[in-house]
Amino acid sequence: MQWTTHEVSNQVPELHDYNLFSSDCVLVSAVRESAAGWYLPELARLGAELGRAEILQLAQLADQHPPELQTHDRFGNRIDRVDFHASWHHLLRLQRGANLHALPWSQPRPGAHIARTAAYYLQAQIESGSLCPVTMTFAAIPLLQQEPALFATLREQLFSLQHDERDLPWPDKTSMLIGMGMTEKQGGSDVRSNTTVARPLAAPGRGQPYALTGHKWFFSAPMCDAHLVLARTEAGPACFFVPRWRPDGSKNAILIQRLKDKLGNRSNASSEVEFQDAYGVMVGEDGRGIPTIIEMANHTRLDCVIGSAGLMRSALVQALHHARHRQAFGLPLAEQPLMQNVLADLALESEAATRLMLRLAQAAEPGSDPLERAWRRIVTPAAKFWICKRALEFTGECMEVWGGNGYVENAPMARMYREAPVNSIWEGSGNVMCLDVLRAIAKEGEAYKLLLDTLLDIAQAHHGLRELIAELRTDLALPAAQQEMQARRFTQRLVLVAQACLILQGAPATIAEAFINSRLDAESGRVFGTLATPLVAQEIIARAWPR
Numbered sequence: 001m002q003w004t005t006h007e008v009s010n011q012v013p014e015l016h017d018y019n020l021f022s023s024d025c026v027l028v029s030a031v032r033e034s035a036a037g038w039y040l041p042e043l044a045r046l047g048a049e050l051g052r053a054e055i056l057q058l059a060q061l062a063d064q065h066p067p068e069l070q071t072h073d074r075f076g077n078r079i080d081r082v083d084f085h086a087s088w089h090h091l092l093r094l095q096r097g098a099n100l101h102a103l104p105w106s107q108p109r110p111g112a113h114i115a116r117t118a119a120y121y122l123q124a125q126i127e128s129g130s131l132c133p134v135t136m137t138f139a140a141i142p143l144l145q146q147e148p149a150l151f152a153t154l155r156e157q158l159f160s161l162q163h164d165e166r167d168l169p170w171p172d173k174t175s176m177l178i179g180m181g182m183t184e185k186q187g188g189s190d191v192r193s194n195t196t197v198a199r200p201l202a203a204p205g206r207g208q209p210y211a212l213t214g215h216k217w218f219f220s221a222p223m224c225d226a227h228l229v230l231a232r233t234e235a236g237p238a239c240f241f242v243p244r245w246r247p248d249g250s251k252n253a254i255l256i257q258r259l260k261d262k263l264g265n266r267s268n269a270s271s272e273v274e275f276q277d278a279y280g281v282m283v284g285e286d287g288r289g290i291p292t293i294i295e296m297a298n299h300t301r302l303d304c305v306i307g308s309a310g311l312m313r314s315a316l317v318q319a320l321h322h323a324r325h326r327q328a329f330g331l332p333l334a335e336q337p338l339m340q341n342v343l344a345d346l347a348l349e350s351e352a353a354t355r356l357m358l359r360l361a362q363a364a365e366p367g368s369d370p371l372e373r374a375w376r377r378i379v380t381p382a383a384k385f386w387i388c389k390r391a392l393e394f395t396g397e398c399m400e401v402w403g404g405n406g407y408v409e410n411a412p413m414a415r416m417y418r419e420a421p422v423n424s425i426w427e428g429s430g431n432v433m434c435l436d437v438l439r440a441i442a443k444e445g446e447a448y449k450l451l452l453d454t455l456l457d458i459a460q461a462h463h464g465l466r467e468l469i470a471e472l473r474t475d476l477a478l479p480a481a482q483q484e485m486q487a488r489r490f491t492q493r494l495v496l497v498a499q500a501c502l503i504l505q506g507a508p509a510t511i512a513e514a515f516i517n518s519r520l521d522a523e524s525g526r527v528f529g530t531l532a533t534p535l536v537a538q539e540i541i542a543r544a545w546p547r
C-alpha cells in the first residue's frame with residue numbers, strides 16, 4: 001500500500017550547469033580592461049567546466065570524506081601517509097591543469113597575475129580545502145627560484161600541469177606540491193619563539209644539508225612532496241627545504257602525530273608533526289629565515305583575499321538563485337522589498353571585494369612603481385584583514401537567505417559558512433594583519449602618500465570620502481601605542497576608501513553611489529540589508545546575477 005502524505009513543492013532546484021565566469025559581469029569587464037585580456041577564452045572555458053553538476057558534487061564529496069592518517073603499515077613499519085578521497089585528487093587535477101600553482105612563474109607575461117587571480121577566484125567558488133597546497137606551492141616558487149642549483153632540480157615537477165598523487169620521492173614523479181611549516185605550540189604569530197633546531201650535516205650555510213629536530217603544531221597538507229620549514233641555527237631562525245623523502249630514497253624523518261579535527265577546510269589535511277633529525281637544505285641566508293619565509297606571505301595573503309572573495313561570490317550566487325525560486329507570502333523572496341535590500345547590500349559587498357582583489361593582483365605584477373608597491377605592501381594585508389572578516393558575516397547572511405535549508409550539511413551553504421573563518425586566521429590573523437599595515441606604512445611612507453593622493457584624485461567629488469582620506473593622513477600623527485590600539489579602525493577605513501575609489505572608477509554611477517552612501521552611513525553596515533536607498537536594489541541584484 002502506498003501512502004501519499006504530501007507533495008514536494010516550492011523547493012528550489014539545484015543550481016548547476018552555469019558558467020561561473022561569463023555570468024559575473026564585474027569579473028568579465030575587469031579582466032577585459034586589464035592586461036590579462038588574452039586569458040578571457042581560458043576563463044570562459046574554466047567557468048563552464050567548474051559550473052558542471054559533476055564538479056559541484058566533487059566539492060561536496062571532498063568535504064564529506066576527510067583525509068585519513070595511516071601512521072604504520074600492517075607490518076608495523078611507519079609510513080606516515082595520508083589517504084585522500086578520489087574527489088580531492090580530481091579537484092587538484094583541475095587546479096593543476098589550470099596552472100593555478102605557477103602561471104605567472106612558468107608563463108611570465110603582462111597580466112599573468114591577474115589571469116591567475118581570476119582563475120583562482122573561480123576555483124575558490126567550488127571548494128576551498130584543495131586550494132591550500134596549491135597556494136603554498138605558488139608562493140614557494142619565487143623563493144625557490146632564488147636558489148638556482150636547487151631550483152634546477154625542481155623546475156620540471158613544479159611547473160608540470162599534471163597532478164601526481166603517488167607517494168614517491170619527487171624526482172620520480174611528474175609533479176610536486178610544496179607546503180609550509182612555521183607554527184609551533186608556543187607561537188604561531190610570533191615565530192621568533194620557534195624552538196625547532198637545525199644542525200649542519202656538512203659545512204653550514206645556504207644550500208647546505210642540515211638535520212632538523214623539533215615539531216610543528218600546524219603543518220598543512222603533510223602529503224606535499226616538500227615543505228619550507230623554519231628552524232633555528234646558531235645564527236638564528238633559518239628556512240629549510242624539507243622533502244618527504246631523503247636523497248638516498250628513504251623516507252624522511254617527519255613523523256605525523258595526528259591530523260587536526262577542523263571546523264572547515266575538511267578536505268585538506270592539517271597535521272601535527274615531529275622532526276627527528278629530518279633532512280633539509282637551507283634556503284636563503286642563515287639567520288634570515290623569517291624575512292625569507294615572509295616573502296611568501298604577500299602571495300599567500302593575496303590568495304586568502306581571493307579565496308574569501310570567491311567564497312562570497314559563490315554564496316551570493318546561491319542566495320540570489322534561491323531567492324528567485326522560493327516563494328513566501330505569495331511572492332518570490334527576491335521580489336520582497338526587505339529581501340531586496342539584503343541581497344543588494346550583499347551584492348555591493350561582493351563587488352567591492354572582487355574589485356579590490358583584482359587591483360591587488362595588478363599590483364602583484366612585476367615592477368617597482370611606488371604606487372603599485374603601496375597597493376602590494378600596504379593594501380594587501382589590509383584587504384586580507386577586511387575581506388576575510390567580511391566573508392564570515394557574509395556567508396552567514398547568505399545561509400539565512402536559504403532559511404532552514406541553508407543550515408543543513410547536504411547543501412553548500414553550511415560548508416561555505418564553516419569554511420569562512422580560516423582565511424582570517426591563517427597566514428596572519430586579523431590583528432597581525434592590521435599591525436602589518438602600520439609597519440608597512442612606516443617603511444613605505446612616500447608610497448603611502450602617493451596612494452592617498454591617488455585615492456583623493458578619484459574621490460574629489462565626494463565630501464565624505466575626502467574626509468576619510470584626511471583622517472588616514474592625520475591618524476599617523478598619533479602616538480605609537482594609540483595607533484596600535486586603533487589599528488583595526490584605521491585599516492577598516494583604508495580598505496573602505498580603496499574599495500569606494502575602485503567602484504567609482506569601474507562601476508555604473510548608481511552602484512558606486514549606493515556603495516559609498518551605505519558604507520559611509522553610520523547607521524548602515526552593522527548587518528547586511530540596511531541600505532537607505534533601496535530603490536536601486538533591483539538594478540544591483542539584476543547586475544549581480546543575470547539568471
Ligand SMILES: Cc1cc2nc3c(=O)[nH]c(=O)nc-3n(C[C@H](O)[C@H](O)[C@H](O)COP(=O)(O)OP(=O)(O)OC[C@H]3O[C@@H](n4cnc5c(N)ncnc54)[C@H](O)[C@@H]3O)c2cc1C
Pocket residue numbers: 179180181182183186187188189190218219220221262265270422425426427428429430431432
Ligand atoms: C586549518 C589551519 C591550517 C594551518 N596550516 C598551517 C601550516 O600549514 N603551516 C603553518 O606554519 N601554520 C599553519 N596554521 C597556523 C596558523 O598560521 C596560525 O594558527 C596563525 O598564524 C595564528 O597563530 P597561533 O595559532 O599561534 O595564534 P597566536 O599567535 O597565539 O594568536 C592568537 C590571536 O592573538 C592575536 N595576536 C597575536 N599577536 C598580537 C599582537 N601583538 N597584538 C594583538 N593581537 C595579537 C592574533 O591575531 C590571534 O587572533 C594553520 C592554521 C589553521 C587553522
